[in-house]
């Protein structure tokens with residue numbers, strides 16, 4: 532425990548406001564977006580589906596991830612949450628999809644954007660105002676750029692919310708990053724494997740599926756000399 536705490540110390544107080552994220556979208560500073568389906572999702576989709584069809588996927592902090600369309604095209608349904616309206620609009624426009632927009636009475640100020648053709652609903656609101664009372668629980672969660680993007684001090688609150696959204700057969704694919712936090716302050720933030728266990732180990736079984744060297748020029752430009760991407764499969768313990 533002392534080890535993780537000292538490892539995380541350089542980033543512990545770093546805070547990104549919702550307004551700062553929205554500004555990034557306004558200014559086009561969205562280097563985290565990938566134009567192709569994420570390799571870690573593609574490589575591990577069979578383990579997430581485990582033979583199931585028509586799975587309900589949750590995308591916390593969804594941005595305009597093309598993974599959402601990929602899954603919907605395969606017959607799954609997708610619910611995402613994203614604060615930046617620009618990201619949601621770009622998702623539908625760039626994928627040539629028409630949509631409707633409605634208010635969400637249970638979340639003041641929130642809107643839900645629903646694809647007309649596909650089973651995709653994107654909630655424009657703060658993740659922490661979302662709950663299982665809005666869309667029930669999910670059979671799968673794809674967490675890329677989400678746990679690593681939230682402010683480090685909010686991780687327990689985040690884990691409690693995500694756990695509450697997991698159906699008993701949920702398979703939660705979590706992508707985390709390892710690098711030297713003395714060299715770069717984030718986001719994305721460092722999430723050591725011990726912390727994944729501390730956050731989810733009590734309620735869930737955790738299996739590390741993959742660990743890859745993901746260092747590219749982008750991370751080198753941040754001053755990093757190593758950058759490891761880990762993917763975990765998390766599922767509620769059966770009792």
Ligand SMILES: C[S@@+](CC[C@H](N)C(=O)[O-])C[C@H]1O[C@@H](n2cnc3c(N)ncnc32)[C@H](O)[C@@H]1O
Nearest residue numbers: 552563592593594613614615657658675676680
């Ligand atoms: C690093 S990006 C990742 C987006 C997406 N998951 C991807 O892989 O491309 C994090 C996203 O979360 C959004 N965001 C950050 N904090 C949020 C919050 N508390 N509630 C809802 N969205 C949030 C940001 O606007 C941003 O689009």
